[in-house]
Each structure stands twice: as structure tokens, then as C-alpha cells.
Amino acid sequence: MMTYLSLGSNLGNREIHLDQTIRLISKRIGRILKKSSVYETDPWGFIADLPFLNMVIEVETLQSAENLMNEIIHIEEELGRKRGGDGYISRTIDIDVLFYEDQVVATANLKIPHPLIQERRFVLVPLAEVAGCFIHPVLQVSVDELLNRCQDFGRVTKQGQKLNFYYNFIAIEGNIGAGKTSLATRISQQFNAKLILEQFEDNAFLPKFYENPSKYAFPLELSFLASRYQQLKDQLPAQDLFKSFTVADYFIHKSFIFAGKNLDSDEFSLYTRLFKIIEASLPNPDLLVYLFLSVDHLKGNIQKRGRPYEKNIDFDYLEKIQSGYMEFLRQQQNMRTLIVDTNNLDFVNRDEDYLKLLELIGKEYDLGITRIEA
Numbered sequence: 207m208m209t210y211l212s213l214g215s216n217l218g219n220r221e222i223h224l225d226q227t228i229r230l231i232s233k234r235i236g237r238i239l240k241k242s243s244v245y246e247t248d249p250w251g252f253i254a255d256l257p258f259l260n261m262v263i264e265v266e267t268l269q270s271a272e273n274l275m276n277e278i279i280h281i282e283e284e285l286g287r288k289r290g291g292d293g294y295i296s297r298t299i300d301i302d303v304l305f306y307e308d309q310v311v312a313t314a315n316l317k318i319p320h321p322l323i324q325e326r327r328f329v330l331v332p333l334a335e336v337a338g339c340f341i342h343p344v345l346q347v348s349v350d351e352l353l354n355r356c357q358d359f360g361r362v363t364k365q366g367q368k369l370n371f372y373y374n375f376i377a378i379e380g381n382i383g384a385g386k387t388s389l390a391t392r393i394s395q396q397f398n399a400k401l402i403l404e405q406f407e408d409n410a411f412l413p414k415f416y417e418n419p420s421k422y423a424f425p426l427e428l429s430f431l432a433s434r435y436q437q438l439k440d441q442l443p444a445q446d447l448f449k450s451f452t453v454a455d456y457f458i459h460k461s462f463i464f465a466g467k468n469l470d471s472d473e474f475s476l477y478t479r480l481f482k483i484i485e486a487s488l489p490n491p492d493l494l495v496y497l498f499l500s501v502d503h504l505k506g507n508i509q510k511r512g513r514p515y516e517k518n519i520d521f522d523y524l525e526k527i528q529s530g531y532m533e534f535l536r537q538q539q540n541m542r543t544l545i546v547d548t549n550n551l552d553f554v555n556r557d558e559d560y561l562k563l564l565e566l567i568g569k570e571y572d573l574g575i576t577r578i579e580a
Contacts, residue, residue, distance in 0.1 A: 209236075209265050209274060210304040210321075210337055212329050214259040217251065220475045222557045223285060224259060225396055227299050234268030235274060241398050242332035246366045250326060250358075251296040254473055262304070262332040278303070304333060308343040319344060327358040329569070366482050368543045372570045373492040375442065377457040381528050382519065383507035388554045389497070390455040393564070402441050402454035405433060415468075421466040427477060431461040434482045442489060445450035447547045458488050463530040495567055496535060498541035503549060507547045533574060542571045547579040 211231070215223040224244065232238050243260045249258060267274060278301045286298040304320045311318040319342060323329055330353040333340075338350040347351070378390045389404060394401035406412060411426040438458060462485075465477045499507075501524045509515050535543055546566060553560040559580075566578055 207267055207269075207307050208239075209267055209306045210262060210301040210340070211265060212260065212262050212300075212304055212333070214247075214258045214260045214300040214302075214328075215298055216256045217296050218286070219557070219561075220256075220259040221561065223299045224261060225557070226285055227281060227301065228263065228395070230284070230384055231263070231265060231301075234277055234281065235269060236265045238265055240264040240336040242335040245328065245332055246361075246363045246365055247298075248361045249296070250328060250360060254362050256296070257361075258326045258328065260332060260362075262329070262336055270305070271309065271311050271316060272313075275303060275304070281315045302329075304329065305337075305340065305343070308341070310343055319356060323354065324352045325358055327353070327360050328362050329358050331355055331362045340505065344505055372568070374451050375489065375491045376451065376493045376495065376567070377491035378453065378454045378455050378497065379457050379460065379494050379531070380432060381501075381504050381524060381531065382516070383504040383511070383524075384497040384552055385507065385548070386455040386497060388541060389560075390453045391561070392560065393453050393567075396564075398450050400441070400452040402437065402452060402499035404454075404456045405437065406430075409433065416515050416518050419468065419514040424473045424477075426466040427461065428480075429470060430464070431477075431481065431484065434458055434461055435488070438488050454491070457494055458485060459534060464527065464532050467526045468532045490541050492542060493567070493571065494541055494543045495536070496531065496543065497545045498545055498549075501528065511566075517566050539574050543575045544571060545575060545577045547577075551580050 213224055215227075217223075221244075228238065228241070240263065244261045245261050247258045247260050271278065281296075282299055282301055288295075288297070302320050303316070304323055305316055306318045307552055309318060320329075323333070323342070324345065330349065334349050334353045338348065338353075340349050341347065342349070342352060347355075376393075377441045378393075380386050390403065391401060393399060409426070409429055411422050411429055413424040415426045415550070435454065435458065438454075442452065462478075462481050463475060465481070469477055501521050504524050505519075505521060508519060535545060544567065546563065548563070551559040551563060553563045562580060566580065
């Protein structure tokens with residue numbers, strides 16, 4: 207069943223509340239198919255110190271309407287929503303069921319469609335973004351038409367998602383264990399971006415390389431180059447109308463950097479000839495983000511994730527790869543490159559650190575290298 211949910215927050219860190227809500231809905235209610243932009247809106251029906259952030263999501267769910275509402279209440283309570291009293295009040299999160307397919311539900315605790323959709327501009331604007339042609343099952347007009355007729359002229363301001371506005375292709379880079387995949391994945395989820403993740407686990411040479419580097423370095427680097435090239439060639443040109451931009455957890459030059467440290471001179475010379483042919487056919491990212499983390503921290507992260515074939519990675523190898531990245535980055539003057547020292551950030555487990563890093567990535571940068579100690 208398809209349902210449309212309105213999300214709103216005007217207490218505390220509103221961005222985090224929306225992000226946490228979407229994660230819980232995805233986990234407990236169903237698959238999120240579409241997300242509107244985020245809009246800042248004035249409170250509707252009462253006066254508050256802080257405006258709301260509002261958005262609408264389209265969710266595919268197997269839950270009945272009643273179970274859906276029960277789960278929504280649990281999520282709201284878990285995120286600090288305080289119920290009770292008369293009238294509208296500020297809240298950490300508010301989740302309204304707008305539509306549940308074309309069903310009409312009228313019970314003491316649940317009314318679908320939401321009876322105030324047509325009166326609320328802060329609902330109709332994001333709803334029209336994801337479901338403008340949806341026909342209201344009671345009023346028998348489309349959402350777009352409801353927005354045209356709406357007499358509510360309250361402020362509904364689309365938030366400038368700078369990641370969308372400035373960059374069409376962002377590549378997240380870093381040494382082994384820097385958190386590239388975690389960051390790229392979270393950005394893609396929050397901003398509805400197309401996500402390209404490196405398929406390293408499919409490489410049969412990787413475990414063998416860590417056991418015997420000299421024997422397997424060349425086939426490993428060739429196989430990675432072929433895999434990365436094919437993935438980027440297939441996915442970067444493909445336009446996705448429902449995605450706002452593309453974020454990848456690697457850059458094709460990663461292949462060249464690792465090969466330079468893992469291959470002997472003859473092998474690297476042959477590899478370089480092949481790499482230059484491949485490199486020329488792929489676009490550079492609009493922004494390359496390098497997550498700089500000390501080798502001690504990298505080693506700790508590698509141990510935490512517990513991949514068996516990584517257990518033999520030593521400090522010297524991590525230092526060697528780090529130096530390879532630094533050598534490459536120093537030469538990048540014709541590409542926007544952001545180097546962020548993340549030694550004092552835990553953007554995987556602390557939302558405030560993630561938002562701080564997100565703010566840095568969302569800025570507009572000139573060509574060349576920008577270094578920031580976060």
C-alpha cells in the first residue's frame with residue numbers, strides 16, 4: 207500500500223529530527239520511494255519561537271492504516287514528542303498521515319485523508335512536489351489543483367540544500383577506514399542523491415593480496431581499475447530524474463594512487479599507460495572531499511569493522527597509502543578539493559559532527575585545495 211506522510215519539526219535540532227524520523231520510518235513502516243525538498247514554514251494555528259521544517263515522503267508499506275498510525279505514535283514518542291493538552295504546540299516531530307492509497311478512514315482516532323490537507327499550504331507545497339497528480343479520494347481533485355485553490359498564504363520557503371545547488375557530482379575519498387562509505391551513504395539518503403559505492407567485496411584478489419602482496423598486487427590493481435571504470439562509465443552518465451545529484455565513495459584516481467604504492471616500477475609503467483586512456487573518458491567530480499584521519503584512528507576503525515582479510519593491514523601500509531593520497535592531492539589545482547581533518551569528528555555516531563561536516567561540504571569552493579581542521 208502507498209501512503210503519504212507529512213513530517214514537521216520546530217524544536218531542537220530540526221534537521222536531525224527529520225533525518226532520524228525518516229530512518230525510523232524506513233526501518234519500521236516501509237520503503238521510502240520519494241522525498242520532497244525541506245521547507246521552512248511559519249507555525250500554523252499558533253505562535254511559536256521557531257519556525258517549522260516540513261517535508262512529505264511517499265512510503266510503500268504492508269501495514270494496515272491502524273497499525274501505521276500506532277507505529278507513527280511510537281516513533282514520535284521515541285523522538286521526544288509530548289502529547290496532551292488542547293490546541294497546537296511546538297514539537298520535536300509531527301507525523302501526519304495524508305493519504306493511504308485511495309482509502310477513506312473515519313474512526314475516533316484516525317481520519318484519512320487528513321481533513322486539513324486542503325487548508326495547509328505547508329503540506330500542499332511539498333506534497334505537490336512528490337504527488338501533484340494524486341487525486342484526493344473525497345474531494346476528487348488533484349493535489350496540484352488543491353494547491354492552486356488554497357487560501358492559506360503562510361510562508362513556505364524551500365531550504366537551500368547547498369549540496370544540490372553547487373555540485374552535481376561529489377566524490378568522497380580517504381584512506382582505508384576513513385568512513386567514506388558511511389558518509390556517502392548518509393548524504394545520499396538525506397539529500398535523495400544517486401549513490402555509487404565501490405564493489406570491493408566482489409574482488410577475489412583482495413584477500414589474496416593482503417596475504418601475499420608481491421604476488422597479487424598487479425592482478426588486484428588491474429581488476430579494481432576495470433571494475434571502477436565500468437561502474438563509473440555506466441552510472442555517471444545515466445540521468446535519474448528522481449535524484450538531485452550523485453555522490454560516490456571513491457574517485458577513479460584512487461586506482462592510480464594505490465597502484466603507485468603497490469606495484470614495482472615496470473608494472474606501474476604499464477599500468478600508467480592503461481590508466482591514462484581510461485582517465486580521459488571519465489569526468490572529474492565537481493567536488494573531491496578527502497577525509498584525513500591519523501593512522502592510529504584508521505587502524506582502530508579497521509579493527510572495529512572486522513573484515514577478516516583486513517586483519518593483516520599494518521601501520522606502514524596505511525602510512526604509505528596516506529602519503530600517496532597527499533602526493534596526489536598536492537598536485538590538484540584544477541579541481542575543487544576539500545581536505546578535512548576528521549580526527550576530532552565522529553560523524554558516524556554523533557549527529558552534531560555529521561552536520562558540521564555536512565556544512566563544510568555544502569559550501570561553494572574555488573578551484574584548488576581547501577584544507578580545514580574540523
